[in-house]
Amino acid sequence: MDRVPVLKLEDLLIVSIQIDLQDQSVLMLQEDLADAIVQNRARGVIIDITAVEIVDSFIGRMLATIASISRMLDAETIVVGMRPAVAITLVELGLSLGGVRTALNLEKGVAMLKESSLTGPATSAAAVPG
Amino acid sequence: MDRVPVLKLEDLLIVSIQIDLQDQSVLMLQEDLADAIVQNRARGVIIDITAVEIVDSFIGRMLATIASISRMLDAETIVVGMRPAVAITLVELGLSLGGVRTALNLEKGVAMLKESSLTGPATSAAAVPG
Numbered sequence: 001m002d003r004v005p006v007l008k009l010e011d012l013l014i015v016s017i018q019i020d021l022q023d024q025s026v027l028m029l030q031e032d033l034a035d036a037i038v039q040n041r042a043r044g045v046i047i048d049i050t051a052v053e054i055v056d057s058f059i060g061r062m063l064a065t066i067a068s069i070s071r072m073l074d075a076e077t078i079v080v081g082m083r084p085a086v087a088i089t090l091v092e093l094g095l096s097l098g099g100v101r102t103a104l105n106l107e108k109g110v111a112m113l114k115e116s117s118l119t120g121p122a123t124s125a126a127a128v129p130g
Numbered sequence: 131m132d133r134v135p136v137l138k139l140e141d142l143l144i145v146s147i148q149i150d151l152q153d154q155s156v157l158m159l160q161e162d163l164a165d166a167i168v169q170n171r172a173r174g175v176i177i178d179i180t181a182v183e184i185v186d187s188f189i190g191r192m193l194a195t196i197a198s199i200s201r202m203l204d205a206e207t208i209v210v211g212m213r214p215a216v217a218i219t220l221v222e223l224g225l226s227l228g229g230v231r232t233a234l235n236l237e238k239g240v241a242m243l244k245e246s247s248l249t250g251p252a253t254s255a256a257a258v259p260g
Contacts, residue, residue: 005146005180005211007236009139014236016135016146050135081135106137106144 004029006036012113013037013075014106016048026062030069037073044113045070048106050081060095067100076116078102080109134159136166142243143167143205144236146178156192160199167203174243175200178236180211190225197230206246208232210239 002025007014013036019025033045047063067077080103090097103109132155137144143166149155163175177193197207210233220227233239 003181004148005178007144007146007178007180007211009236009240014137014144016137016148018134018146018148048135048137050137051133081137106139110139 003032006032008036008040008042009110011041011043011117012110013040013042013045014048015045016051018051021059021062026058030066033066034069034073037070037075042075043117045075045077046106046109046113047077047079048081049079049086050083050105052086053083055086055089055093057093057095060090060093060097063097063100064095067097071099076101076113078109078112080104080106133162136162138166138170138172139240141171141173141247142240143170143172143175144178145175146181148181151189151192156188160196163196164199164203167200167205172205173247175205175207176236176239176243177207177209178211179209179216180213180235182216183213185216185219185223187223187225190220190223190227193227193230194225197227201229206231206243208239208242210234210236 002019002022004015004017004019004025013033015029015033021029036042037045045066047066052059063079070077078101079097082102101112103112132149132152134145134147134149134155143163145159145163151159166172167175175196177196182189193209200207208231209227212232231242233242
């Protein structure tokens, strides 16, 4: 049971991190997520870290890597449910998660992604005359 | 990290089971879920068991108990993401999860709950003349 499931909801993917991720399970998650983005033509990825109580540079880098992979595949990543202590630790570690957007909870994350897909480049490009 | 997070999405709650649940974590999950249903006035609970590969009578009873608690609090429970092997084992164990509805995946579960809240008793009661 050390594979993190990737849940699909419309054009969003939801990942809830609950286990202490090891190198191997992080690699599997990145692969599963990349596959799921392509297969489902997902526009956004929401990573819920409500259950993550202790964070280290490994998890910080994992979040940044997932966001980079998603961006390459034209999907936006939002990290939700960060505990205050986790935010403090990440900043203390010098990992400010540049390029990763955050939202308070799943609901706000979904709202943020829906908003940006309405005003995002894909929609505005369709509005270009000619 | 052995507390299963309860995610809120509009009037639905989503629980993704990824860890091998022990007695204590099941009790915590039931409490957290009951609290969350009341606090968020949730109408539905979706339990994702995509990551559950092996099932025993303990997990089967847990799902039935959660469904019963939710029903008392006027919320409907849908179990999603069941693997074929898990379905076979549950039936072989004689646990047919009576009273628990299932859906193929999160998306279909959400659609099912939205449908039933449109046609459910709460809405039809409002339409009674007089």
